[in-house]
Amino acid sequence: xxxxxxxxxxxxxxxxxxxxxxxxxxxxxxxxxxxxxxxxxxxxxxxxxxxxxxxxxxxxxxxxxxxxxxxxxxxxxxxxxxxxxxxxxxxxxxxxxxxxxxxxxxxxxxxxxxxxxxxxxxxxxxxxxxxxxxxxxxxxxxxxxxxxxxxxxxxxxxxxxxxxxxxxxxxxxxxxxxxxx
Amino acid sequence: xxxxxxxxxxxxxxxxxxxxxxxxxxxxxxxxxxxxxxxxxxxxxxxxxxxxxxxxxxxxxxxxxxxxxxxxxxxxxxxxxxxxxxxxxxxxxxxxxxxxxxxxxxxxxxxxxxxxxxxxxxxxxxxxxxxxxxxxxxxxxxxxxxxxxxxxxxxxxxxxxxxxxxxxxxxxxxxxxxxxxxxxxxxxxxxxxxxxxxxxxxxxxxxxxxxxxxxxxxxxxxxxxxxxxxxxxxxxxxxxxxxxxxxxxxxxxxxxxxxxxxxxxxxxxxxxxxxxxxxxxxxxxxxxxxxxxxxxxxxxxxxxxxxxxxxxxxxxxxxxxxxxxxxxxxxxxxxxxxxxxxxxxxxxxxxxxxxxxxxxxxxxxxxxxxxxxxxxxxxxxxxxxxxxxxxxxxxxxxxxxxxxxxxxxxxxxxxxxxxxxxxxxxxxxxxxxxxxxxxxxxxxxxxxxxxxxxxxxxxxxxxxxxxxxxxxxxxxxxxxxxxxxxxxxxxxxxxxx
Numbered sequence: 137x138x139x140x141x142x143x144x145x146x147x148x149x150x151x152x153x154x155x156x157x158x159x160x161x162x163x164x165x166x167x168x169x170x171x172x173x174x175x176x177x178x179x180x181x182x183x184x185x186x187x188x189x190x191x192x193x194x195x196x197x198x199x200x201x202x203x204x205x206x207x208x209x210x211x212x213x214x215x216x217x218x219x220x221x222x223x224x225x226x227x228x229x230x231x232x233x234x235x236x237x238x239x240x241x242x243x244x245x246x247x248x249x250x251x252x253x254x255x256x257x258x259x260x261x262x263x264x265x266x267x268x269x270x271x272x273x274x275x276x277x278x279x280x281x282x283x284x285x286x287x288x289x290x291x292x293x294x295x296x297x298x299x300x301x302x303x304x305x306x307x308x309x310x311x312x313x314x315x316x317x
Numbered sequence: 318x319x320x321x322x323x324x325x326x327x328x329x330x331x332x333x334x335x336x337x338x339x340x341x342x343x344x345x346x347x348x349x350x351x352x353x354x355x356x357x358x359x360x361x362x363x364x365x366x367x368x369x370x371x372x373x374x375x376x377x378x379x380x381x382x383x384x385x386x387x388x389x390x391x392x393x394x395x396x397x398x399x400x401x402x403x404x405x406x407x408x409x410x411x412x413x414x415x416x417x418x419x420x421x422x423x424x425x426x427x428x429x430x431x432x433x434x435x436x437x438x439x440x441x442x443x444x445x446x447x448x449x450x451x452x453x454x455x456x457x458x459x460x461x462x463x464x465x466x467x468x469x470x471x472x473x474x475x476x477x478x479x480x481x482x483x484x485x486x487x488x489x490x491x492x493x494x495x496x497x498x499x500x501x502x503x504x505x506x507x508x509x510x511x512x513x514x515x516x517x518x519x520x521x522x523x524x525x526x527x528x529x530x531x532x533x534x535x536x537x538x539x540x541x542x543x544x545x546x547x548x549x550x551x552x553x554x555x556x557x558x559x560x561x562x563x564x565x566x567x568x569x570x571x572x573x574x575x576x577x578x579x580x581x582x583x584x585x586x587x588x589x590x591x592x593x594x595x596x597x598x599x600x601x602x603x604x605x606x607x608x609x610x611x612x613x614x615x616x617x618x619x620x621x622x623x624x625x626x627x628x629x630x631x632x633x634x635x636x637x638x639x640x641x642x643x644x645x646x647x648x649x650x651x652x653x654x655x656x657x658x659x660x661x662x663x664x665x666x667x668x669x670x671x672x673x674x675x676x677x678x679x680x681x682x683x684x685x686x687x688x689x690x691x692x693x694x695x696x697x698x699x700x701x702x703x704x705x706x707x708x709x710x711x712x713x714x715x716x717x718x719x720x721x722x723x724x725x726x727x728x729x730x731x732x733x734x735x736x737x738x739x740x741x742x743x744x745x746x747x748x749x750x751x752x753x754x755x756x757x758x759x760x761x762x763x764x765x766x767x768x769x770x771x772x773x774x775x776x777x778x779x780x781x782x783x784x785x786x787x788x789x790x791x792x793x794x795x796x797x798x799x800x801x802x803x804x805x806x807x808x809x810x811x812x813x814x
Contacts, residue, residue, distance in 0.1 A: 253330060273335070
């Protein structure tokens, strides 16, 4: 069924259309939640909150003004950030040793799936994870991130840098393990 | 979002994550999440419908009340009944009064006195005298009471009729002037239907000879005029004025809980009273000598505190080592409070090494605070009443809307009789699915009123309130119900229009 028709039917409260819309976007939405939350159970909570918002505000969505995917993804990101904020997780820095990037790593990355990368991101401290997701995957600028998370511009940059450093470390460890095995 | 230049690692993560590669269902959520969300959306819609229905009912009710008060206020300003029912009285009394006064004004000495006293009358009265001479201040027939005073007051026609011949035209003229002096204050071009209070006060002043310095008898002012005005005064009090009042209070609140049958947790201390405050305003109208109606709106802030305790087993899958090397525990729990249930999820620092299934005791102090908008309409009965003091008993049913809540939690986790972790957290969110934002209550009050002027009243009240429906929404998991109780002392000021 055409997505526009599906949205119109879902707007009118048709349960089947809402279910179809959910089936079509569930993976995208849940992937976002998994990236932002440390635990799967928290990601499920965030998804449920986001779904409540998406379906209760669907009537406000205008098909002519943008894609449903982008509109709903923004809600999912916001709900994840809300949940993090609500659960009082702060954005303090962890001590990570600075290390220059290694150009050889690119080839190592190629073998990693989205699932593995998501697990790596999940292991980041909350602040790093939020900044990394917002900047790298969801395309927000540092200025926007500093406004969304109520942190300094410098903190946002620093957290991104350290998040990347930690991810590189994790990649190295995977490389090492794969060599050993 | 804006276009950002990214390095290779960032580009790789961005593109690879969006590909969503991995195990088949690693990012496939359960359909139960969708079903639960849809159920919540339906509940929210119903809540919104109910909220709008109640709010529109309140708006409609307020509108109807305002219209009624407005109409009532207008009808008391222009009351034709006064003209028709009181006129015979006035004439009757005036006839006898006029004869008395005429007899007293039969000398030129009296006339001189009058003239002198008119001269020293306040400026506005002299101005009124001038206007009176031109006959312009004497109101047209449409002017209710002034008309009565002028056209039906038989004093002057009678005076002329019964006056001895030796009363000169000059004296008669002065009599007219004096009459105009008295009448003038009651005339008002802007508001022909004069306020009763103005008239009463003016008459009282005149009667006391304080305003113009004119002796009533010497003026030929008929007693009937005062008698009439006394009648007006009486009719004033029967016409039920409206009072506007403002009040603020200090209050204590607690929660009364019913049907708490929990086996896995205990909740205590909610019955303790905690401090709060309120402020508001309202309108008040006397229905009779004994009963009055008060509509008021208040903004109330109150809180309650309680202690929640539960036990659970340590789950080592929730334990992890933080990047700084700290032992952490992901503590996820659902906390029952007097208001609702709160889901909490915190990464807490563990002070001690724990083993799988070790028993942990969670003790959380809960302080819930609320802002409530209240609208109430109450009936009050005067137990005792004098001109200065009155005591009334009131019963006010009200509708309340919780528009902001705030919960502070202070949690201590203990194991092996030692503190494992402790942390504080705050919940500011409104989960409308968890508790009733709207609730009804009834307040009983005992008020002491001190009428320190004709318009102003100081009021001291003691109130006790109890909510009528449960604040907490109950379901299969928890069937307990909670009700707010408040007791307060209020100080208010009322102004009578």
